[in-house]
Amino acid sequence: MSRTFNHSIFHHNGDSVFKGKYLSLNVIVMLFTLTFAFCDVYARAQGISLSENNATIEKILHDIEKQSGYGFFYKKQDVQSVKPISIHVEKYTLVQVLDELFGSLPLAYEIQGKIIAIKRKEISSIPAQQTAQELITINGVVHASSGALAGVSVLVKGTNKGTSTDGTGNFSIKVLPNSSLVFKSLGYLEKVIQLGTESATLDILMEPGMDNLEEVVVVGYGTVKKRDITGAVSTVKEEDIKSMPIVALDRALQGRIAGVQVTTNSARPGGSTSVRIRGTGSINASNDPLYVIDGFPTGDLNSINPADIESIEILKDASATAIYGSRGSNGVVLVTTKRGTKGQSNMNLEAYYGIQSLRHKIPLLNAREYAEFINEARINGGGQAYFDGSSADRPLPSQLGEGTDWQDVVFQNAPIQNYQLNFNGGDSKTQYSLSGGYYGQQGIIVDSEFKRYAMRANVDREVKSWLKVGISMQGAHTNSNNSRTETEGGASGGVTNAALNFAPVFPIYDANGVYYRDVSSLNPDYSL
Known part of the structure; x- marks a missing residue:
């Protein structure tokens, strides 16, 4: 019985490669992969030739990728911390090249399928002979103005290796050259010391870090000094909010508050997040916290310009949320916006512009390879070849070229920009x-975007020494256009899934200049 197929098949020499940067695909992709064992064996055994002088590790890895077909997964900071090196090999196997490259570096590799994972070598995993040659010994004493400090944590930055000071404040640790040591102790400011290439003796003076207890924190009933708080209250400051471009204030909470879970539901422009402060307490009702901006509850977070926010306080326990009643049962997020200050008038202009792009395309068969696969599948199923040259819609595979890469049609390089003007x-x-302010974000999927125009005015007036009045006004207009990317099963479940499944032999437009629609038996899910 003849069978038809409606899936584009991945080329057996190509696999998805991730290089340690986050992948900005907003999709759930169903992969249908052909794996041949002999391809992996051949790739590892084929000859690789390199001739580089004072080249960066990233460039060398890129050359190995092109010759071997393997991909690398690594943290960018780990690779960039290694100085340029020289390497000269001729027709080495993949394993021989990797052993030659990483043998003298503080990096290790592990081959998993077609991916090569790179990470820093653990000190304990370095061979004894190499350890004796490369590690340096750092001795020192840690003290404060009152005397030696015992129990200070001494950690190697970027690793889980470390030690602590003894009763007299002394410590000793072996580390790789050019490492950094982080000193931490309760009640003192964290200190980071950059090391050199030689063993050394350090004298570390820790400075008291108790000033933050004088900070004023907003709570449900007003404000209070942090040292006087008895409930569970956490704060996100303005500098933390500005540390990265965000579309809404809930993104500013991600990874910054202990116990608060912030999950991105969708990476589409202006997409929402899920915030859980006190866990999931209900199956049917909402588990979202209550958002209060300058004393007014709100629900549309995309209408608030993050650049207007001065601080965010998270009220977690029952005593802190009691003023809001049942609405605060899932926790409260208090947002304080910027207000004017006494003194000279100021004008501040903030702007940034960036480009978002697809990190990696899924390798698919081109039109000729796809036609050959369909013919082979039909013949193996006892039928006749579909692409037999009998008509214009059924040419011979040799008559087809690259065809249409539907990923190029769907995805684009998308700008993101933000402009903010403030007078205070x-x-x-x-x-x-x-x-x-104006915020605009194009999506990497064509015809998806989010735009926001926002204005805010905060005015305070002291009428009497005992009476102060104020006004807070905000106006915002948002416009969003989202493409359907969710996968619901079948070939038509979302733009991205359709781009991966639609046959490369089909054109974008038909003879009449409108979008092509397949009505043949080749893709029955798209037929009339």
Whole structure:
């Protein structure tokens, strides 16, 4: 019985390669992969030739990729921390090249299928002979103005290796050259010391870090000094919010508050997140926290310009959320926006612009390879070859070229930009803060975007010594256009899934200049 196929098949010499950067695909992809054991054996045994002088590790890895077909997975900072090296090999196997490259470096590799994972060598995993040659010994004493400090953590930055000071504040540790030591102790500021290439003796002076207890924290009933707080309250400051471009304030909480789970539901432009402060307490009702901005509850987080935020406080326990009643049962996120200050008037302009792009395309068969595969599959199933040259829609495989790569049709390089203008100032009686901003983000999928136009005005006036009035106004307009990317099963479950499944032998447009639609038996899911 003849069988038909509606899936584009991945080329057996290509696999998805991840190089330690986050992958900005907003999709769930169903992969249908052909694996041949002899291909892997051949790739590892084929000859690799390199001739590089003072080249970066990244360039050498790129050359190995092109010759071997293997991909590398690594943290960029691990590779960039290694100085340029020289390597000269002629027709070496893949394993021989990797042993030659990483033998004298503080990096190790592991081959998993077609991916080669690279990570820093653990000190304990370095051979004894190499350890004696490369490790340096760092001795030292840690003290404060009051005397020696015992129990100070001494960690090698970027690793889990470390030690602690003894009763007299002394420590000793063996590390790789050019490492950094991090000194931590409760009640003192963290200190980072960059080491050189030689053994050394350090004298570390720790500075008290108790000033943060004087910070004022916003709670449900007003403000209070951090040292006087008895409930569970956490704070995200303005500098943390500005450390990376974000579309909404919930993104600023991600990875910054202990016990608060922030999960990105969708990476589409303006996509939402799931915030859980006190876990999941209900199956049917909402588990989202209550968001309060300058005292007013809100639900549309995309309407708030993150550049207007001065601080975010998270109220976790029952005593801190009692003022909000049942609405605060899942925790409360208090947002304080910027207000005017006494003194000279200021004007601040902030802007950034960037480009988002697809990190890696899935390697698929081109039109000729696809036609050959379909013919072979039909013949193996007892049928006749589909692409037999009998009509214009069924040419011979040799008459086909690359065809249509539907990923190139669907994906694009997408700009992201943000502009913010703020005026603030005031005198002893009146303070003001006026701001306007524009945020625009194109999606890497064509025709997906998010735009926001926002304005905010905060004005405070001291009428009497015992009376202060103020006004907070905000206006925002958002516009979003999202492509359907969710996968619901079948070949038509989302734009990305369709781009991977639609046959490369089909053109983008038909003879009439409209989008092509297949009505043949080759793709029955798309037929009329």
